[in-house]
Amino acid sequence: MTKFNRSVERSMKIIEVISGSGVTSLAFLADQTGLPKATILRICATLVKQRWLTQSRSDSRYRIGPSFPRLSATPDSVDAIIDAGKSEIVALTESTGLAVDLAVSIGNGRVEIVDTTRHFIQHGIFPDTIGYRPSPFRSALGSAFLAALDAEELTTYSTKLAENTRGKDREAAMNFPKRLLEVRKNGFASREEAYWGRAVDYGGTPSAIGVAIQADKKALGAMSLVWLAEKRTVASVVEAHLDQLSMAAVSIGQQLS
Amino acid sequence: MTKFNRSVERSMKIIEVISGSGVTSLAFLADQTGLPKATILRICATLVKQRWLTQSRSDSRYRIGPSFPRLSATPDSVDAIIDAGKSEIVALTESTGLAVDLAVSIGNGRVEIVDTTRHFIQHGIFPDTIGYRPSPFRSALGSAFLAALDAEELTTYSTKLAENTRGKDREAAMNFPKRLLEVRKNGFASREEAYWGRAVDYGGTPSAIGVAIQADKKALGAMSLVWLAEKRTVASVVEAHLDQLSMAAVSIGQQLS
DNA sequence: CATATACATTCCACCTGGTGAAACGCATGC
DNA sequence: GCATGCGTTTCACCAGGTGGAATGTATATG
Numbered sequence: 001m002t003k004f005n006r007s008v009e010r011s012m013k014i015i016e017v018i019s020g021s022g023v024t025s026l027a028f029l030a031d032q033t034g035l036p037k038a039t040i041l042r043i044c045a046t047l048v049k050q051r052w053l054t055q056s057r058s059d060s061r062y063r064i065g066p067s068f069p070r071l072s073a074t075p076d077s078v079d080a081i082i083d084a085g086k087s088e089i090v091a092l093t094e095s096t097g098l099a100v101d102l103a104v105s106i107g108n109g110r111v112e113i114v115d116t117t118r119h120f121i122q123h124g125i126f127p128d129t130i131g132y133r134p135s136p137f138r139s140a141l142g143s144a145f146l147a148a149l150d151a152e153e154l155t156t157y158s159t160k161l162a163e164n165t166r167g168k169d170r171e172a173a174m175n176f177p178k179r180l181l182e183v184r185k186n187g188f189a190s191r192e193e194a195y196w197g198r199a200v201d202y203g204g205t206p207s208a209i210g211v212a213i214q215a216d217k218k219a220l221g222a223m224s225l226v227w228l229a230e231k232r233t234v235a236s237v238v239e240a241h242l243d244q245l246s247m248a249a250v251s252i253g254q255q256l257s
Numbered sequence: 258m259t260k261f262n263r264s265v266e267r268s269m270k271i272i273e274v275i276s277g278s279g280v281t282s283l284a285f286l287a288d289q290t291g292l293p294k295a296t297i298l299r300i301c302a303t304l305v306k307q308r309w310l311t312q313s314r315s316d317s318r319y320r321i322g323p324s325f326p327r328l329s330a331t332p333d334s335v336d337a338i339i340d341a342g343k344s345e346i347v348a349l350t351e352s353t354g355l356a357v358d359l360a361v362s363i364g365n366g367r368v369e370i371v372d373t374t375r376h377f378i379q380h381g382i383f384p385d386t387i388g389y390r391p392s393p394f395r396s397a398l399g400s401a402f403l404a405a406l407d408a409e410e411l412t413t414y415s416t417k418l419a420e421n422t423r424g425k426d427r428e429a430a431m432n433f434p435k436r437l438l439e440v441r442k443n444g445f446a447s448r449e450e451a452y453w454g455r456a457v458d459y460g461g462t463p464s465a466i467g468v469a470i471q472a473d474k475k476a477l478g479a480m481s482l483v484w485l486a487e488k489r490t491v492a493s494v495v496e497a498h499l500d501q502l503s504m505a506a507v508s509i510g511q512q513l514s
Numbered sequence: 515c516a517t518a519t520a521c522a523t524t525c526c527a528c529c530t531g532g533t534g535a536a537a538c539g540c541a542t543g544c
Numbered sequence: 545g546c547a548t549g550c551g552t553t554t555c556a557c558c559a560g561g562t563g564g565a566a567t568g569t570a571t572a573t574g
Binding site: 025026027037059 | 520530
């Protein structure tokens with residue numbers, strides 16, 4: 001009789017819970033699987049190492065990661081950016097004292113946040129942003145990315161994006177050509193003032209400046225510095241940290257080419 | 258330093274080869290991974306047992322099986338709902354004094370929470386809910402959404418969902434037809450009493466009532482009012498706030514059509 | 515600002531479950 | 545009939561995994 005492997009059984013059980021429940025804490029996994037937390041921690045650490053899972057920096061909860069095998073393959077560049085970006089964004093947070101978001105292109109002119117150093121205690125803003133897709137026209141990440149696309153991509157995407165937007169987003173879409181010139185001139189994009197993308201941002205509204213991440217002149221993602229709007233002005237952050245932000249973006253880009 | 262689990266590492270390697278190469282023989286796996294055949298055999302037997310892999314009868318080669326977790330890609334409509342929903346849920350929290358969760362469909366009859374006002378409420382219920390996928394049968398959000406699907410969708414999903422659930426969820430799945438009628442009659446879904454959601458030991462038990470969000474008669478998500486069970490009864494919240502909740506859901510739906 | 519609490523993480527003595535080389539069995543094809 | 549290549553089983557050995565308890569850390573509340 002062929003024997004079975006207990007550790008593998010356990011890891012499957014864990015993955016099934018995470019895949020079924022979305023974001024999950026260690027305690028929740030322990031409750032659902034009946035396994036000791038220490039055991040789950042080791043298995044999850046192994047899965048995280050290969051990026052089958054990712055672990056939130058702020059509260060260390062788990063979710064399915066970018067390398068988990070899918071039917072429809074994600075481009076390797078996504079994984080590469082996450083990998084290259086990990087140490088860069090941590091370093092950038094250390095040197096600036098501000099939170100950093102990292103986002104990758106999802107193919108229709110928009111980006112999705114894949115990693116962040118946001119920490120509630122330290123930065124005072126809502127930390128749980130992974131998986132969120134910021135507005136292409138009003139957010140720092142979205143417009144930094146759009147502005148870095150070449151003319152051809154830009155026209156295809158921006159008309160299509162504008163069609164599907166409503167309300168204030170639509171207004172922002174109309175004004176985007178103007179904004180675009182500014183972003184390109186300044187070398188960064190900033191979040192539209194008083195813009196809050198989700199209810200969780202309401203109250204502690206963040207400010208942000210973003211730049212695109214490019215490899216071989218192709219825009220692949222964006223990253224941004226984020227802080228509580230009431231604490232500092234955009235101008236002062238630009239003055240103090242824009243060059244570091246840009247350098248980090250270039251450095252990530254170089255690791256991809 | 259956290260230790261890693263070797264067996265889990267090996268099983269990942271094996272799955273990645275199979276997922277990358279399609280149908281795969283034991284010898285090929287041994288060649289690609291450098292592991293002894295006996296080891297691979299045991300791991301694959303474990304994976305086959307849980308149907309993450311299937312083994313062809315004739316030549317015993319492996320391929321990805323029916324129970325391997327499949328991830329549904331996030332549809333673009335998600336962004337529109339978040340955008341339309343954010344001010345509605347803030348307003349709803351302000352007028353009712355209760356927390357509000359907003360969830361969107363992620364396919365297969367399930368929803369994922371994408372925005373919340375739980376932070377605004379003192380003595381709150383477990384606050385970190387974004388990314389969580391509530392039970393389709395036991396939670397207010399999940400069953401409100403299911404009940405709003407048309408007959409065809411409902412039958413496809415609910416049988417598939419029932420297959421993949423275990424334990425208490427399975428029980429709830431069996432009783433769902435009865436529950437469904439009630440939800441449709443009442444115009445809202447409530448959380449099953451014993452359903453604990455994701456927090457293991459945190460605070461008190463939450464109660465919730467949920468309604469679906471629809472555009473052009475198509476269910477796109479759900480939203481719910483959440484409060485501490487010990488503070489108010491479901492009946493009193495329904496009496497006082499159900500109409501506001503329903504109106505908010507309709508209003509979000511209208512912005513999407 | 516201090517205190518309480520729910521979690522995550524680390525530690526380490528114990529010992530079971532996994533290991534893999536070798537033997538076996540069974541096709542297929544020369 | 546014999547050789548070859550594959551999947552499968554066996555079993556003595558011991559590295560690797562285990563899990564209860566201790567420690568560390570973040571958040572909530574008065």
